[in-house]
Amino acid sequence: GAVVSQHPSRVICKSGTSVKIECRSLDFQATTMFWYRQFPKQSLMLMATSNEGSKATYEQGVEKDKFLINHASLTLSTLTVTSAHPEDSSFYICSASRATAYEQFFGPGTRLTVL
Amino acid sequence: GIQVEQSPPDLILQEGANSTLRCNFSDSVNNLQWFHQNPWGQLINLFYIPSGTKQNGRLSATTVATERYSLLYISSSQTTDSGVYFCAVEAGTALIFGKGTTLSVSS
Numbered sequence: 001g002a003v004v005s006q007h008p009s010r011v012i013c014k015s016g017t018s019v020k021i022e023c024r025s026l027d028f029q030a031t032t033m034f035w036y037r038q039f040p041k042q043s044l045m046l047m048a049t050s051n052e053g054s055k056a057t058y059e060q061g062v063e064k065d066k067f068l069i070n071h072a073s074l075t076l077s078t079l080t081v082t083s084a085h086p087e088d089s090s091f092y093i094c095s096a097s098r099a100t101a102y103e104q105f106f107g108p109g110t111r112l113t114v115l
Numbered sequence: 116g117i118q119v120e121q122s123p124p125d126l127i128l129q130e131g132a133n134s135t136l137r138c139n140f141s142d143s144v145n146n147l148q149w150f151h152q153n154p155w156g157q158l159i160n161l162f163y164i165p166s167g168t169k170q171n172g173r174l175s176a177t178t179v180a181t182e183r184y185s186l187l188y189i190s191s192s193q194t195t196d197s198g199v200y201f202c203a204v205e206a207g208t209a210l211i212f213g214k215g216t217t218l219s220v221s222s
Binding site: 102 | 158201209211213
């Protein structure tokens with residue numbers, strides 16, 4: 001149990017376009033979902049926390065207008081990178097948990113390359 | 116905010132050797148997890164261990180919450196154990212990750 005999927009696994013886009021990444025909890029209801037970003041050879045950095053039906057909470061330094069997060073249901077959260085630029089190229093990973101302070105389960109990640 | 120430090124940063128082992136990875140954290144935590152990130156980037160849950168000791172096969176973990184550290188033990192290491200091991204703690208609403216320990220196991 002506790003499987004989290006992400007789609008797409010890899011995306012290459014042109015500068016200026018928008019990219020949507022989906023995160024789904026397949027076998028449990030996720031009251032809270034998290035989005036992380038990871039640069040090569042570095043650790044994961046939390047971008048935002050989202051609870052179903054409410055606005056996401058963004059970490060300091062993360063542009064909320066650039067990284068739009070929607071948590072429409074207990075099994076789906078989406079991250080949209082708007083007007084992507086090469087510096088947005090990174091590995092984006094989502095996680096889901098049944099509640100705060102509970103175990104988090106991670107998706108396989110999405111590798112975004114902006115040309 | 117809370118600080119998470121992992122040691123050693125890199126570890127090279129021969130197959131069959133044992134190892135201990137350490138995670139120190141600077142404040143009280145509600146949650147502590149150990150992960151293995153495989154070469155494709157997938158984070159694999161190893162332990163959810165805010166306190167106490169757990170074992171799963173060749174792996175075990177101990178968290179001493181009062182002293183703010185956790186240890187991950189890998190026994191009889193195999194080449195498939197190679198990768199990055201992360202410790203992450205939750206003090207408020209989300210996990211804060213350490214910088215990881217990169218483990219290389221050679222045959």
